[in-house]
Amino acid sequence: MGEAATQDWTIPQDWDAYTQEDHRTWITLYERQARVLPGRACDEFLRGLERLDLHGGGIPDFRALSERLSALTGWQVVAVPGLVPDDVFFAHLANRRFPAGNFIRRPEQLDYLQEPDVFHDVFGHVPMLTDPVFADYMQAYGEGGLRALGSGRLHNLARLYWYTVEFGLLETREGLRIYGAGIVSSRSESVFALEDPSPNRIGFDLERVMRTPYRIDDFQQVYFVIPSLRKLLDITIGTDFGPLYSRLATAEDIPIATMVAQDQVFSRGAQAYAAAHG
Numbered sequence: 290m291g292e293a294a295t296q297d298w299t300i301p302q303d304w305d306a307y308t309q310e311d312h313r314t315w316i317t318l319y320e321r322q323a324r325v326l327p328g329r330a331c332d333e334f335l336r337g338l339e340r341l342d343l344h345g346g347g348i349p350d351f352r353a354l355s356e357r358l359s360a361l362t363g364w365q366v367v368a369v370p371g372l373v374p375d376d377v378f379f380a381h382l383a384n385r386r387f388p389a390g391n392f393i394r395r396p397e398q399l400d401y402l403q404e405p406d407v408f409h410d411v412f413g414h415v416p417m418l419t420d421p422v423f424a425d426y427m428q429a430y431g432e433g434g435l436r437a438l439g440s441g442r443l444h445n446l447a448r449l450y451w452y453t454v455e456f457g458l459l460e461t462r463e464g465l466r467i468y469g470a471g472i473v474s475s476r477s478e479s480v481f482a483l484e485d486p487s488p489n490r491i492g493f494d495l496e497r498v499m500r501t502p503y504r505i506d507d508f509q510q511v512y513f514v515i516p517s518l519r520k521l522l523d524i525t526i527g528t529d530f531g532p533l534y535s536r537l538a539t540a541e542d543i544p545i546a547t548m549v550a551q552d553q554v555f556s557r558g559a560q561a562y563a564a565a566h567g
């Protein structure tokens with residue numbers, strides 16, 4: 290990773306530098322997810338995965354991937370060395386460029402890693418960018434982020450990203466389905482998020498989500514459920530964030546495992562149940 294990043298932090302993907310072991314790691318991770326995701330990931334994700342053909346050749350070449358993706362929704366994938374500053378990140382999203390780490394985890398790290406690698410970013414995030422509504426949401430998020438720079442509300446905006454783009458659930462006629470990248474790229478959380486009795490699963494509400502902190506080092510204790518991707522987009526572009534940010538400036542955070550009276554309850558986790566029933 291010693292590449293000097295340009296001012297937008299993009300670097301060459303350097304696809305030729307990947308080893309056979311790197312490609313084997315991608316294929317192992319892909320095939321594990323391909324076994325658990327049918328019936329758990331939402332249709333939009335599974336359709337995107339099919340259309341982008343991310344399986345056979347190991348780690349995708351971002352140039353070929355970007356050609357397929359931009360033909361569908363105008364999005365491209367650019368290589369970055371890892372997490373980039375918020376303003377850089379927002380600027381990429383606002384211009385339909387998804388910044389993806391170009392490194393892949395070590396074989397002994399298959400189940401968890403701190404920084405998003407190319408499997409988390411490309412397998413987890415990119416298939417949803419083939420859906421026109423979600424593609425618009427991600428761009429709107431980036432534009433909103435740029436407007437929010439200097440507002441002191443970036444941590445509230447990061448929660449919105451966390452509880453939708455990373456760990457969001459979608460309500461469908463067949464039941465809850467996964468659209469969040471952090472879940473869909475993790476074999477264990479793909480099962481936990483839908484089937485484990487311990488987390489709370491609550492109907493999405495923009496202000497409620499932005500008041501809810503999150504932890505990055507364990508399974509989620511709360512998941513938020515959207516009624517449709519269209520609803521998520523409409524709420525985001527239809528909200529005047531000015532008054533919302535003013536309310537958030539004085540609103541208390543809602544502790545991560547707490548449920549409040551206004552919550553639309555899809556499922557109440559064990560600890561919240563115990564707290565509510567003494």
Ligand code: HBI
Pocket residue numbers: 369371372373374375378388389390405446447448450451
């Ligand atoms: N950078 N490469 C990368 N990927 C992310 O997901 C990312 C980031 N920088 C900031 C960030 N996410 C979060 O703070 C967002 O909520 C903005």
Ligand code: FE
Pocket residue numbers: 405409410414455470471
């Ligand atoms: Fe991510």
